[in-house]
Each structure stands twice: as C-alpha cells, then as structure tokens.
Amino acid sequence: MGLLSKKATCNTHGQDSSYFLGWEEYEKNPYDEIKNPDGIIQMGLAENQLSFDLIESWLAKNPDAANFKREGQSIFRELALFQDYHGLPSFKKAMADFMSENRGNRVSFNPNKLVLTAGATSANETLMFCLADRGDAFLLPTPYYPGFDRDLKWRTGAEIVPIQCTSANGFRITKSALEEAYEQAQKLNLKVKGVLITNPSNPLGTTTTRTELNHLLDFISRKKIHLISDEIYSGTVFTSPGFISVMEVLKDRKLENTDVFDRVHIVYSLSKDLGLPGFRVGVIYSNDDFVVSAATKMSSFGLISSQTQYLLSTLLSDKTFTKKYLEENQIRLKNRHKKLVSGLEAAGIECLKSNAGLFCWVDMRHLLKSNTFEAEIELWKKIVYEVKLNISPGSSCHCNEPGWFRVCFANMSEETLKVALDRLKGFVDGPSSTRRSQIEHQRLKNLRKMKVSNWVFRLSFHDREPEER
C-alpha cells in the first residue's frame, strides 16, 4: 500500500456493490438505435441533451467567443495568463444576471458575492470546508443525490444526518422531521452546522414550496445554523407551481439585513440548465463576506478554465439568447417529461407529480415482491438485465421507502424514450411480472426508522460516472 492515507485506502468505493452492476452492464451493452437496438438504455444519467442546437447555432453566429477574440482582436494572451481566483469580471456579471433571470428577476445577485468553482461538486465541497469542521454534521432531506456522500463528507470529514421524508406527504420537509433529524444528530454526538437542500430536488424533480422554505428559515434561525440551497436545477422548472428560491423568501420576509441572511448560501452550476457538465462551471453565492473570501481562496484548487469563462461570459451576456434559451428549454423539458409520465401510466406506473428536473421519481412499490430493499434491488436487477433499462434505485438516494426509482428523460432522443417505455410496458404486462396485491399499496410508516445498510453508501460511490446527478 505504500503508506497511503486513510482517504485513499479505506474507502468503500462500491466496486463490489450491485449498483455498479447497472453501470457495468450498460457499458458492456449500450443501446444504439442502429448498431445495438437490444442494448441497455441509459436512464440513470441526469443530463440535459435537449437544447444543444440552440447553443450550437449561437456559436456558429458568434465565432469570436470560442476563438479567443474580442471584436475581431485576439485576446489569447490575456486569457492564457488569467488565473485570478476572483474570476473573469465579465463572466461573473453574466452569471449573476443569468441567475436573476432564472428567478424571473425577482431577486438580484451581486457578482462580488459569487465564487467560481470547477462545477457544483467543487462548490459543495468548498462550502463544507468553510462551514463545517471534521465531525460536524449537515442535515439533508431524503431522498438525496448520492454524490453528496462523497462531495460533502469524503475529504472534509463532515457527516450527513438525514431528514426523513416520506411519500405520505409527497416527500415534503416537515417541521417534525427537521426536529427529529436534529435530535438524532445530537444523539450521535454530532454538532449540527446546517441544513442542505436541493431546490428543485434531485431525485424528486419537485420545487420546494414556500411553506417548506419558511420552515427551513425559521429552523436555521432558531438553531443559529446555516442553510445551503443547491439550486443547480433552477433553470429546469417547466411548469407550475414555478420556482421559488430561498433568496426570494428572504426578500419577501424582509430578512435581508438580519443575522440569518448571512447564513444562507446558494450553489449553482451550468451543468443541468445549459447541459454543459464537461465545462466545469459552478458557483457559490453567499452574503457572508468571510465565506466569500475563504471560498475564493479555496477556489484556487478548482478554478474554471479562462478559455471557458470567456466563452460563457459572451454567451450569457447575450440576453436575446438567454431569454430564448430558457423559454425553449422549458418547453422541451415539459414535453419530454409528459412523454415519460404518459408512457409510465400506460404501464400502470405512477410517479410523483413533478414540475422540474431531468427525471421523474417513479413509484414501483406495487411491483415489489415484498416491502423491502432486497426486493427493490431484485426488481432493479430485473429492470437492468431483462428490461434492459438502467435506472437508479431509491435506496441509492437514501430513500427510506423501498420501491421508488429515479428515471431520467432528457438524456436520450424521443425515439429512444419510446423504446424504453415500450419495453417497460412489456415487462409489466408480461407473465414474468410480479404484481402485488392492493393491500401492498399501503404506505409504510415505520420505514422512517429503518437504517440504510452499508452497501447503500457504497452505491453512491463507484468507479464509473462520478458526476451523475
């Protein structure tokens, strides 16, 4: 082992978990309309592939942006040398404006409070380094993005304590769930430093309600802790009730000059709205000068390529483009979402009513042999190996009720989605399907206390696709 650190060696990276199988199977046998029509369709990747054409036409009309030119003059040298961790001013301004636009210009963002990072992965880890010491905890509502286990905990030594949410109320965050999570942390002797939510939610695809946001603000105010709102999916809201950012609620409640204002931080990225995960563009927004200052220095470890900052500053400064993009992106997501929902309905499968994101939170509890996570994994394996669809089991997202799956819809063509849905219908209707009785539709209240086993942690961390959200 050559005396490596614990971080490098004792990490259970899921090489031996069943989740890994799904990815492995997909890579061995990936679906291709022409070359491999019986292959596995990837529905576990939350990518937005619906609107690239809009960006490509913009690039064709604005060649300077990618070619290191400004008004026909080369600025290659300037960009090659630019490594200031404060970021390209024109880019930060364009990002701040874009974030405002995403919120209907109901709130404004000050570019000086923005810290650029290499993706939201880096932003979240950096915020954790700024807000938590080793052994401190953050509360997260379940189900949550599996990558958080790595991003928030791995190198920081921080802990996550779940806020248990259930289908009983559409997985909404309740006051009692918040309090229970806080008490649970105390029982485990962990100092709670804050709450982290993803709004709109991954994997639920729902926007956080004003009620929930109010509860959260009251809670963090009382406990004197932080709130991180990861709003990476804010530009994927395609239908009512519409997106409400925590910044809006702070403004509406006139909390802008209070103590709690400085403890609310936003994370954003262009990986989902613009579909550019490869460009590594993330952002921390904070009203706390200290956090901005420290995070800025830490960003040295993951700065955004100046080449990329320049391209995107030009793109996002074009308001005609951003307006058109946001509208069109919304329309396309809405249509595609509808197709998935109808297709699932035709197979007798429901999903959580959602209005955002690149996926649906699908209810397959009635297809389980028993109300257990073992049965969920069995079902999942069938779906991977027989139905040949790679979808994400709810247990990998720390959901406390078996039978829920996240199914993505924006990372494939319409035709491929249709094929996937036909296959699913075939599986459900066919003789090999396992139908549960109506009794089994009952919701399980006791699952809240169920401890998620070790392999589920490992599920969230494997060797293949670390950036999959």
Next chain:
Amino acid sequence: MKQLSTKVTSNGHGQDSSYFLGWEEYEKNPYNEIKNPNGIIQMGLAENQLCFDLIETWLAKNPDAAGLKKDGQSIFKELALFQDYHGLPEFKKALAEFMEEIRGNRVTFDPSKIVLAAGSTSANKTLMFCLAEPGDAFLLPTPYYPGFDRDLKWRTGAEIVPIHCSSSNGFQITESALQQAYQQAQKLDLKVKGVLVTNPSNPLGTMLTRREINLLVDFISSKNIHLISDEIYSGTVFGFEQFVSVMDVLKDKNLENSEVSKRIHVVYSLSKDLGLPGFRVGAIYSNDEMVVSAATKMSSFGLVSSQTQYLLSALLSDKKFTSTYLNENQKRLKIRQKQLVSGLEAAGVTCLKSNAGLFCWVDMRHLLDTNTFEAELELWKKIVYEVKLNISPGSSCHCTEPGWFRVCFANMSEDTLDLAMKRLKEYVESTDSRRVISKSSHERIKSLRKRTVSNWVFRVSWTDRVPDER
C-alpha cells in the same frame, strides 16, 4: 464569526504583512511603457510570456481546435457532456508524449497513470490528501515556493518540515540536511510521509543533480516514505546540461518496477512551459495504482474543462509544433536569462548559476545593512518603493540566509527588463557611495540553519492578490 469552520477563521492570510505591500504598491502604480513609465515593474510573477506568438500562429492555422470541431464537424455536444474523471483519452496521450519529449524521450509515461487536475495547485493538494493524514509531515528543501504552505497544508492538515539548504554549496540537498530534517520532524512528533522537491527548482532556477536525486531515492527507500517531484518547470531548461528527471534515475538504476518506484510521484502542469496558467491544466503521474485510483476520484473536485482538454490535445498531438515550440522556448528563455544576469552583473550583483526556470536567485547579501531578515525586508522595501521593482524576498520562500531575492525575467518585454536593470544599477551605485561595506557582512552565517522563521514570514506566503504566482 457566525460559526464558520476553523479553516476559515483561524488562518493568517498575510493581509497585514509587508509582502502584501509589494503587490499593493505594484497594483497602485503598475509600470506601463507609455502610460506610466515611472511605475513599478513586476518582477515577482513567474509567468512565461515569451512564446505566445507560436501558439497563436498554430491556433490561426488550426481553427477546429478552439472551434470545438473535429475534421470540420462540430463535436460541441460530445465535449459539453464529457465529464469523465478519467480525462479525454487523446489529451492524456498527448500530454504523456509531451512529457516524454521534454525528457528527450529517454523515459516513457503511460497515459493510464496520469491523473488530470485543475492546475498543479490542485495536483499537489490531491497528492497530499492521498499520501498524508492530518498531522503527518512532508520534508521540503528550502528555499521553496511560498504557495506550498497553502497547497500542501491548508485543507489537508499536513505539515511541512524544511530541509535546510545553504549557499555554501549552491543550495544543493545534502544527506546530512535530509537526516536533520527527518530528526527535526521526529522531535516535533510528526510522522514523516515523504519528501517533496521541485525540479527544476523554484525559486533557485537550478536542476537537481543526478547525485541529489540518487540521494533522495536512497533516502526514501531507507525510510520507506514517498517522493513527490514537482517537475512543472521541466520544459524551461535552457542550459547545456540535460534535464534529469527522477524517472530517468529510476530507469538508470533499474528500479522501474520496484517497490520504491510506487512511492515516487511526478507532478506536472502547462502553466510554465506553455505559459497557460489560465487554462488550469495539471497532472499527477504515479506508478501506484491505488494513488492513481484515489486521485482520479478526487479529481472530481477540480476537473479540467473538456473545452480546454480538447484544444490542448490537438495542440500537443502536433509533433511538429511541440518540437518547434520546445526548441524556440528554450532559446528565448536562455537569451532573456542572459540579459538579466548581465544586467545584474553591471550593477555588481551576482546570482546563483542557473539553467532553468523563469527567474534568477539573486544574491543581494552585500547590500544588506546587517545580516538579518529585518535588513532583508528593509532592502526589499527600498527596492519596491525607490527602485520601483517588485521582486520576491528570500524569506518568503523560507530561505535560511537573508539577502537572497527571486527576480523573474520572462514576464515582460526586453525593453522593460532593460529599464529594470538600469534602475537597479543606478540604485546600487548611489547606495555604494553612501554605505561602508564591511567585510563581515559578506560572511556566511552557519547558525542560521536553526533560526526559526517568524510568523510573518509564513503569512508572507499567503496574500490576497495573486495566489497562483509561483
């Protein structure tokens, strides 16, 4: 403090140090040939600005690379989605070959052992996370790049224990210095995990000798620890002697598949050789699969933009370009360094004989009032405020002898360098006539090795201004 982490609050970031003054003064009053000819000339920034024209010409002839196209077809979608932490295969291949070319193709680099990082700042930190626990220590020869205090220690909790090198032997690493550093770490109750060297050295501008590398390999072998060789300046070697990488030595000693080879790791970046610090391209190279695997996963926190990976894979795959570039870069650096050295000589100032890097390690001990760091800082302030040159004081690099300064030469035009040398000459001539230079101030101070460097020196390495300046 609103319950922020201790990392954020208990950190001395040098806002109140004198080093900060130099940068501040420069930014208030930056030299400009036309608009501000009396301003401060920036000689504290180790940037390579000498060969941009070569890259720009290449870009003009190869528009597809920046235009996100391959053979005229748009690959925008592919690149936009590409976030695989294993990196763009064609980029890693091109990078591996470039690293081989820099070492005269005497050694080979396997692309699958390369881990990409957002700059070597990120690469060094990641390696530290992989090799050291909080409280473990790495030994570093002094003087060293000030940024290491942040890059290796800040978020990892690791410690640095210096290997004291002195001018008595040209700052070379000796066996006794290595052993002393190791013992010092033990006295401080720190577990030594390895040694980190920068080769060619920043701030010295010299290459490690084969003898020193052999010493290091034997040392880490006997102590069963790691060796990190930060070879970020490997493409800036302009002297007659060949660059000897630790990889060369491993090969020559037939240790390539040995146990010790697994504990030797190389760090690289395109920020100095190609002058592209803004693009954030760094790499870790390791023969230890676990390190490669863990570092690859950690690289999620600082991946290289796919847009940039693609551009550079096209650039570096063009062997005609890389060959021309490396040759020309060498030539221009050599000429420019010579200009600095002659200019200094004309002012009666010598520097350490060097054959690499973007700077010289300049000996101004004879200009000190006393052989102290206070005097060094006094001199430095004079040079910033009166001579109007921003150069880096040796104490910021943890040098144990006062009076040494790092002066950069590749981040300005020839004329600007000329002017800087004239100013220095005038200053020295005017002070010569005012001072009485006593013989004793030329004496080397042997006991300085034990001198603890004060707190402000640590802070000096951490300013708010230009964090990635090397």
